[in-house]
Amino acid sequence: MRARIPAAIWALGLVSMFMDISSEMIHSLLPMFLATSLGVSATAIGLIEGLAESTALIVKVFSGVLSDWLGKRKGLALLGYALGAFSKPFFALASGAGLVVAARLVDRVGKGIRGAPRDALVADLAPPEVRGAAFGLRQSLDTVGAFLGPLLATAFMLLWADNFRAVFWVAVVPAVLSVLVLALGVREPESHSGERRTNPIRRDTLRLLGAGYWWVVVLGSVFTLARFSEAFLVLRAQALGVSMALVPLVMVAMNVVYAASAYPFGWLADRMSHTRLLGGGLGVLIVSDVLLARTTGLPGLLAGVALWGIHMGMTQGLLAAMVADTAPAPLRGTAYGVFNLASGLAMLLASVVAGGLWDAFGPGATFWAGAGFAGLSLLLLAWHPGRARPAPRTPPASW
Secondary structure, three states: OOOOOOHHHHHHHHHHHHHHHHHHHHHOOHHHHHHHHOOOOHHHHHHHHHHHHHHHHHHHHHHHHHHHHHOOOHHHHHHHHHHHHHHHHHHHHOOOHHHHHHHHHHHHHHHHHHHHHHHHHHHHHOOHHHHHHHHHHHHHHHHHHHHHHHHHHHHHHHHOOOOHHHHHHHOHHHHHHHHHHHHHHOOOOHHHOOOOOOOOOOHHHHOOOOHHHHHHHHHHHHHHHHOOOOHHHHHHHHHOOOOOOOOHHHHHHHHHHHHHHHHHHHHHHOOOOHHHHHHHHHHHHHHHHHHHHHOOOHHHHHHHHHHHHHHHHHHHHHHHHHHHHHOOHHHHHHHHHHHHHHHHHHHHHHHHHHHHHHHHHOHHHHHHHHHHHHHHHHHHHHHOOOOOOOOOOOOOOOO
16 A cells, blocks of 8 residues: 655645745736836846746745754745745735845745745655655645636735736735745654764765665756746736736636646656656647747736646656656755755746747747756656656665
8 A cells, every 4th residue: 555645745835835835925916016117128027037046046046055054944944935925915015026035035045945845844744655656736726826826816906906916915914824824734754853963975975875866866856957046937928918907817727727737747757757757848849839839818927828838747746756857855945945046046947038039029039948948857757868866765875
C-alpha cells in the first residue's frame, strides 16, 4: 500500500492558498494600476516584475542555507509569510510608483524567505514514494488561491466601480489567515528540531550536490527564460480590448487550469520519467506562446492562457520534486535556495527582455521570444546525459 500524504502538507497547502488569494487579488490588478493610474510603461512594469520575482528567488538561497544550518524550517517560513502579510496594506496606501515598488519588494522578500524552507519542509514531511504527489497537492492548493484571488478582484472591481485601493484593502484578510494557519497547523518534523548544524555551504558538504542536481539547476534556469512574468498575460488581455474590470479573469482561467492539473501531473511524476513529462510541458508552453503571439481575439487568448496553465501544472511541482530527488536531505534547503537563485536571475532577464520587446515591437514579439527559449530548453532536455540518479542520503562525517 502506498503511503498517504501527511496532514501537515495539506495545512501547508492551505497556507499557500490563503496567501495566494491575497497576493493575486493585488497582482492581477497591479499591472493595470501601474499603467493606467500611475502612467508606468510596459518596459518599467517588466523591470518591476522582474526585480520583484527575482528578489524572491534570490533571497531563497539565503533562507535555504539558514534552514539547513539551523536544522529547522518552520520559523523561517513563518517569518516569510508574516512579511508578506505586512506588505499588503501599503499597496492600498500608495500614491506613487515608489511605494508600490517598495511594497512589492517587501512582499517578494517575504516570499523568498519562506520559499526554500517551505519546499524543504514538504520534502521532509512527504514519504519518498508520494513526494511528487505531495508537491503537486501543495502546488494545486496554492493555485486554487491563485484563481480565487483574481476572481474576487474582478467581483470587487465590478461592485466598487474599478476602485483598486478598496480591493487592495480586502486582500489583507486572507494574508493574515495564512500566517495563523501556519503558526497553529504545522509542526516541525523531529529530524529538524535538534541541535544546530555546521555550515552547509562548506566545500565538503557541497560536494554532495552532484552532477544530477546541477543539471536540474541549469535546465530550470533556461526554462525560466521561457516563462516570464504572468503580468504579460494581463497586459495581453488589455491589449486585445478586454475591459479593465474583466482582465483579472484571464488569471482566473489560467489558474483554474493550473490548479486542476498540478496534482494529477504530480501523481504522474511518481510513475513516469521526469524528463519526458518536463519535455511535454515545454511543448505545451511553445504552443501557448504561439497562440498568444498570433491571436487577435478572445478565443485565441483563452486557449493560449489555458495551455499556459497546463504547462505550469506539468512543470512547477515537477521541478521541485527533481530538486528533492537529486539533493541529500541535510542540504535540501540549500539546494532549493541555489536552484531559485539561478532561476531568479533568469526571471529578471526574461521579464526585462519581455518588456523591452513589447515596447519596441509589440505583444507578439514577447511571446515569440518565449517560444524560442522554450525550444532551447527542449534541446537541452534532449541533450542531457541520462536520468539523474537520486542523491546520496548519508551526510559527511563532519555534518
